[in-house]
Amino acid sequence: MDETETVALGMQLLWAGALMLALTLIHSLGLAGISRLLRLDPELLKKRSFDSQAWGLMSFLGALLFLLHFVEIFLFAIFYVLIGAIQGMEEAVFFSASTYATIGFTESFPENWRLVGAFEGLIGFILIGWSTAFIVNTMNRLREG
Template sequence: MIVRLALACGLIAATVAIQAFFMSAGLSAFRQAEKRREDVLIRYPTFVTVAWVIYLIIPIIVDVGLWAAFYYFSQALPSLEDALYFSTVTFTTVGYGDIVLGKDWRQVATFEAVNGWIIFGWATALMMAVIQRLYFRADNEARPGAHGE
């Protein structure tokens, strides 16, 4: 049991690293766009928001896949399809309960749920920060005198 929980902690560390990498790269690209393509950000904030949200879903898919691979290769679940489904409903904290882990594995699933809660909270905070920045910029550009006029 201790080994499984240690592996679960390792998976949390890996998913946090994946999320941090994607968020850092995404913010870097956003900052570059602010410098070089500010006109696009001002004219198309909804498009940029949608692109940003889709971009932030990519590491979440990777995270879910990592957990699913762990369940499958550890033989906690019989098929990769079951592992992906179980991992998705656990990471999102939906938890339907139609597929469950054996008694020896149940505690590991709680680690994945906590992991998903942390990652989704982090991604949501970053989504809101970018959305506020986009729409604050658009509002400022729409005001008379926004460019020192």
């Protein structure tokens, strides 16, 4: 590996790490905000019954989590456009969404930034899992009531 390849690898890993930290912070703040907005305090949830109102709450929770993930996908798409890896926002959002969701339509991605794309898949996998745990935890607390 020559010096140019080492620098390129280092840049990709640096950007991937920075994006991972930023998205983890955004996701954490997003979940805290959703908890406050929907009043998902564990003690309050235990006092509620699992009725049609609870189904509405869970539906709204799902919509807000979808929006949070879309914001995260969109931030990666902006990054790809800014570095010139992808031309056009529609293509960047498509690439980012398919990578974030680990579907993997990565054929058109430039080789000199492909590690960032791979890390987006890992980050997306972790954040989607975190959201799933959040939903399951909320459902369990509702059922305890």
